[in-house]
Amino acid sequence: MTPYSRGAVALHWLSALFVLAAIGVGLYMKNAPLPPKTMFALFQLHKSLGVTALGLAALRLVWRATHRPPPLPEALAPWERTAAHAGHALLYVLLIAVPVSGWVVVSASPLKLPTVLYGAIPWPHLPWFSTLEDKKGLEPLFKAIHDTGALVFIAVILGHGAAAVRHAVKGDVPLARMGFSFRRKQR
Numbered sequence: 001m002t003p004y005s006r007g008a009v010a011l012h013w014l015s016a017l018f019v020l021a022a023i024g025v026g027l028y029m030k031n032a033p034l035p036p037k038t039m040f041a042l043f044q045l046h047k048s049l050g051v052t053a054l055g056l057a058a059l060r061l062v063w064r065a066t067h068r069p070p071p072l073p074e075a076l077a078p079w080e081r082t083a084a085h086a087g088h089a090l091l092y093v094l095l096i097a098v099p100v101s102g103w104v105v106v107s108a109s110p111l112k113l114p115t116v117l118y119g120a121i122p123w124p125h126l127p128w129f130s131t132l133e134d135k136k137g138l139e140p141l142f143k144a145i146h147d148t149g150a151l152v153f154i155a156v157i158l159g160h161g162a163a164a165v166r167h168a169v170k171g172d173v174p175l176a177r178m179g180f181s182f183r184r185k186q187r
């Protein structure tokens, strides 16, 4: 079994952590009845987690472009290989498209609310969207893209996690490829 490199493993789990945290906070802030001050703080936290996830996604893409992943095990059927490659490509697209669309929502909003990452680092709006004269159509359009994109992301992550666990149980693609091992190391 050839595992992914240590850098790929570290980036995979770190980016998964921030994406899952952004999803959790995003769903909570949008659906729970909250006082305005708490809601504002949660939006700031969501944007902080999301921008960090975007930075990690960019790093992952650079890593992926400069490092070859280990080949998939021979035991996989052709359709399983295609599904794995298509699923991973879709995850990379969503890793970029979902946070960028969120950034557009905030930039195109007529409310012009500032973004301060983790209460410390001021984060700019996207220039073209923030200076546009007539923003009426843009904010709702990108809200729809961000919210729908996030739902698709949740579905694809669930499918991806389920496939990983299914193959680990079957034994043809061990989770240890992505640095996860339940077995104790032999001395």
Ligand code: HEM
Pocket: 012, 015, 016, 017, 019, 020, 064, 069, 072, 088, 089, 091, 092, 095, 157, 160, 161, 162, 164, 165, 173, 174, 175, 177, 178
């Ligand atoms: C936000 C959540 C997640 C995202 C965005 C994500 C994304 C990805 C991507 C893009 C790859 C392909 C890496 C490459 O070849 O360049 C990958 C591989 C992998 N992921 Fe995830 N992942 C997530 C969560 C999970 C979870 C929860 C599990 C386990 C239950 C998991 C297990 C794996 C494994 C085992 C591989 C390697 C597949 C192989 O052996 O070829 N991932 N993931």
Ligand code: HEM
Pocket: 018, 019, 022, 023, 024, 026, 027, 030, 031, 046, 047, 049, 050, 051, 053, 054, 095, 098, 099, 100, 102, 103, 104, 105, 106, 115, 143, 146, 147, 150, 151, 153
């Ligand atoms: C991987 C990164 C991200 C994920 C997975 C994500 C996910 C989500 C989710 C699940 C929601 C709630 C949707 C709903 O219940 O309607 C949401 C809403 C929102 N997110 Fe994100 N988000 C990410 C990044 C960002 C970023 C980087 C920003 C801005 C800088 C952002 C800004 C927003 C805004 C403004 C809303 C409220 C939109 C509305 O009112 O419909 N998000 N996000």
